Amino acid sequence: xxxIDQYAYANRLGAVHPAEKFAFAVVTMIVCxxxxxxxxxxxxxxxxxxxTVRRAGIPGRFYxxxxxxPLSFLVVSVVTxxxxxxxxxxxxxxxxxxxxxxxxxxxxxLDVAVNLFxxxxxxxxxxxxxxxxxxxxxxxxxxxxxxVPLLFIELMGLVYRFVFVLMETAGQIHTAQSARWGYAxxxxxxxxxxxxxxxxxxxxxxxxxxxFTALLARCYTDELNVIEPGYPVSAKNVLMxxxxxxxxxxxxxxxxxxxxxxxxx
Amino acid sequence: xxxxxxxxxxxxxxxxxxxxxxxxxxxxxxxxGFLPVQWAVLWAVLSLPFLIAGVISIKRTLRxxxxxxxxxxxxxxxxxxxxxxxxxxxxxxxxxxxxVGLGAVLFGPAAMSVLGCIVLIFxxxxxxxxxLSTLGANTFSMAIVGPFVAYGVYKIxxxxxxxxxxAVFLAAALGDLLTxxxxxFQLALAFPAEVGGFMASFIKFNTIxxxxxxxxxxxxxxxxxxxxxxxxxYNSQELQELSVLSKEEVQI
Numbered sequence: 001x002x003x004i005d006q007y008a009y010a011n012r013l014g015a016v017h018p019a020e021k022f023a024f025a026v027v028t029m030i031v032c033x034x035x036x037x038x039x040x041x042x043x044x045x046x047x048x049x050x051x052t053v054r055r056a057g058i059p060g061r062f063y064x065x066x067x068x069x070p071l072s073f074l075v076v077s078v079v080t081x082x083x084x085x086x087x088x089x090x091x092x093x094x095x096x097x098x099x100x101x102x103x104x105x106x107x108x109x110l111d112v113a114v115n116l117f118x119x120x121x122x123x124x125x126x127x128x129x130x131x132x133x134x135x136x137x138x139x140x141x142x143x144x145x146x147x148v149p150l151l152f153i154e155l156m157g158l159v160y161r162f163v164f165v166l167m168e169t170a171g172q173i174h175t176a177q178s179a180r181w182g183y184a185x186x187x188x189x190x191x192x193x194x195x196x197x198x199x200x201x202x203x204x205x206x207x208x209x210x211x212f213t214a215l216l217a218r219c220y221t222d223e224l225n226v227i228e229p230g231y232p233v234s235a236k237n238v239l240m241x242x243x244x245x246x247x248x249x250x251x252x253x254x255x256x257x258x259x260x261x262x263x264x265x
Numbered sequence: 266x267x268x269x270x271x272x273x274x275x276x277x278x279x280x281x282x283x284x285x286x287x288x289x290x291x292x293x294x295x296x297x298g299f300l301p302v303q304w305a306v307l308w309a310v311l312s313l314p315f316l317i318a319g320v321i322s323i324k325r326t327l328r329x330x331x332x333x334x335x336x337x338x339x340x341x342x343x344x345x346x347x348x349x350x351x352x353x354x355x356x357x358x359x360x361x362x363x364x365v366g367l368g369a370v371l372f373g374p375a376a377m378s379v380l381g382c383i384v385l386i387f388x389x390x391x392x393x394x395x396x397l398s399t400l401g402a403n404t405f406s407m408a409i410v411g412p413f414v415a416y417g418v419y420k421i422x423x424x425x426x427x428x429x430x431x432a433v434f435l436a437a438a439l440g441d442l443l444t445x446x447x448x449x450f451q452l453a454l455a456f457p458a459e460v461g462g463f464m465a466s467f468i469k470f471n472t473i474x475x476x477x478x479x480x481x482x483x484x485x486x487x488x489x490x491x492x493x494x495x496x497x498x499y500n501s502q503e504l505q506e507l508s509v510l511s512k513e514e515v516q517i
Binding site for chain 2: 002004005026029030032033034036066069070073074076077080081083084085106108109112116119120121122123124126127128130131136139149151152154155156157158159160161162163165166167170190191193194195196197198199200201202204205207208209211212215
């Protein structure tokens with residue numbers, strides 16, 4: 001149902017300890033955001049996409065398609081930041097006038113916008129590494145280890161299990177409705193979608209009651225415990241992660257990235 | 266620059282904004298890595314007390330009614346599926362409902378802050394929408410401001426004697442609108458314009474995102490009314506168990 005979830009279970013890094021993958025993605029992301037220099041961002045993008053495509057074996061075309069998802073938000077926001085709107089003319093490096101308003105780009109804003117574009121893509125590549133190599137169940141086991149409240153994780157687990165069931169139900173209802181012209185007109189589609197949602201809600205309500213009854217019958221109190229598969233901690237991987245992060249930090253400092261994002265962003 | 270080329274460029278820009286964004290008009294989340302460190306941390310710190318209060322309040326409710334835990338888990342999954350549905354928008358394109366208003370009225374704002382945060386994590390990891398570094402900021406706008414506004418509006422309009430459908434419509438639409446204004450606020454704080462500073466930037470972001478977010482708020486308001494009408498007509502008993510409807514309303 002979700003391609004990302006599918007790859008998270010069937011990639012070549014599946015046997016690696018989830019904490020290692022989690023730490024690698026998160027630390028790299030922090031480095032990328034904290035230094036916020038162009039060179040660091042480019043290095044992170046290249047490193048992460050190389051590992052995701054080459055080591056984990058995610059198809060390149062799918063990876064590119066995934067990268068294009070946040071592009072609409074990114075392009076709109078970056079362009080919004082780059083352009084300045086004012087009534088007076090200003091020292092624009094490029095600008096024009098519409099009606100009485102002056103639109104233009106200042107050197108500083110352009111700098112911020114371009115830097116931001118690459119920084120965001122860098123962070124996104126870290127997120128994709130995590131979500132394409134580590135399944136939700138593994139992520140939850142890592143969260144449990146870093147002491148996120150048990151109730152929160154348990155709710156996460158319940159949500160994860162039921163997303164697929166509800167998704168399928170919603171899809172079936174939608175198909176049935178479309179086959180009966182449920183989405184043929186604007187008015188119809190509102191009515192159909194309203195019915196779909198309220199039905200889905202009632203279905204989930206009853207399902208939750210049934211689940212509780214079933215669990216009670218099996219002596220359920222307070223929490224659901226499952227045995228986690230054991231993963232070997234690989235010293236080689238830990239060393240690699242430390243070395244790569246140190247190299248990234250050294251490179252950022254050396255090229256004048258500056259801690260906390262230089263002057264502007 | 267000659268005037269003709271300029272106005273043409275402005276036109277092209279407007280077209281891109283019109284067509285690039287509605288093509289994928291999810292509820293507006295700030296994407297991964299977009300906020301500078303200090304802002305990302307600040308919003309996470311601001312969201313944390315609400316999440317802790319939410320977890321504590323859920324725990325307290327669970328002590329009396331343990332069957333509600335399953336209910337909350339399914340409610341979270343329901344909110345996630347809702348955000349993946351396509352909603353025919355007033356402008357003719359498609360957008361995605363946020364479920365903020367619906368959830369706030371059904372489950373209350375405290376529970377929604379926790380569920381909203383969980384849904385945002387799933388959206389980031391399963392749908393590549395939103396992000397982990399911006400989780401704090403997104404939680405604040407979508408899981409805290411949105412539900413609290415929706416719930417407040419719902420309660421106030423009901424107290425003023427407005428009909429049920431109007432209260433639901435206003436709660437869902439205003440919850441959506443305030444969510445997007447908060448996001449613009451967060452973006453403007455992080456990226457003030459060189460000319461005009463924070464205010465100029467705030468207005469800029471608001472205008473750009475209004476193109477997609479205002480129609481979405483209206484559509485979601487309408488949809489939520491339809492949903493509640495169906496629920497009230499066929500499932501008043503369940504609504505009563507959730508104590509959304511008082512006895513008199515069911516009889517009408």
